[in-house]
């Protein structure tokens with residue numbers, strides 16, 4: 001346990017109030033015991049998602065990770081989850097709920113790329129990326145929202161990309177899906193804030209994962225050249241921000257788009 005949440009903290013706080021303490025308005029003035037909130041990270045079996053899962057576990061949360069294979073880093077609950085299929089999303093949430101209880105933190109991180117220039121981009125390639133990255137986030141948020149509304153607290157964190165703001169040649173499908181997440185999350189932020197649920201977006205720059213390992217050296221060099229520090233980031237750089245957004249300290253951050261890109265997107 002990390003010591004979260006600090007005693008006497010405000011709405012959005014987690015943990016269990018000892019009988020006879022705390023108010024029904026969501027304020028827990030004292031004696032909050034953190035037994036770990038339940039977090040689900042989509043695409044949490046590797047890359048940025050795995051780092052987010054590890055950071056949340058280190059903060060004392062009970063973490064489940066979802067992916068198509070259902071594998072999980074050691075010590076975490078792995079569930080099979082395909083964000084392109086609403087039934088699979090529902091089943092994955094039900095499994096996590098049965099094991100841990102209602103999900104309070106969702107990191108909507110699963111994503112794919114199918115890069116190619118517009119001239120050669122098929123409708124299928126466009127649709128596949130939007131179906132996973134944007135509609136997938138919708139399916140996950142939709143399944144997550146009702147139990148969070150019942151709980152009257154929750155954190156929705158969407159993993160977008162710097163490409164949403166600055167674009168990328170050959171990435172029109174990916175950029176469209178990741179930019180769509182911003183409007184989607186901001187709408188949820190407005191809809192769900194009265195229930196003490198926040199929705200925020202993180203926008204990583206180039207991060208060292210399987211996704212960027214698939215690039216050519218020339219593509220990687222072009223990407224890093226645009227970063228003021230001239231280097232790629234690590235999954236842990238993104239995870240630190242995600243863990244903060246999930247923490248009680250971030251209760252008043254809502255509808256934000258926060259870059260973690262070494263300065264690549266400055267001014268956008």
Ligand SMILES: NC(=O)c1ccc[n+]([C@@H]2O[C@H](COP(=O)([O-])OP(=O)(O)OC[C@H]3O[C@@H](n4cnc5c(N)ncnc54)[C@H](OP(=O)(O)O)[C@@H]3O)[C@@H](O)[C@H]2O)c1
Pocket residue numbers: 042043044045046047048049066067068069081082083084109110111112132159160161162203204205206207208209210211212
């Ligand atoms: N790496 C970067 O430079 C970078 C930069 C900006 C944003 N991002 C975003 O960060 C997120 C994570 O990227 P990453 O770099 O860690 O990529 P990655 O290593 O390729 O991992 C992608 C993850 O998404 C999961 N996934 C893909 N399709 C899925 C589906 N239909 N249902 C469930 N899970 C699915 C994969 O799991 P399975 O394949 O095992 O199912 C995997 O866990 C993505 O949304 C990506 O767009 C990455």
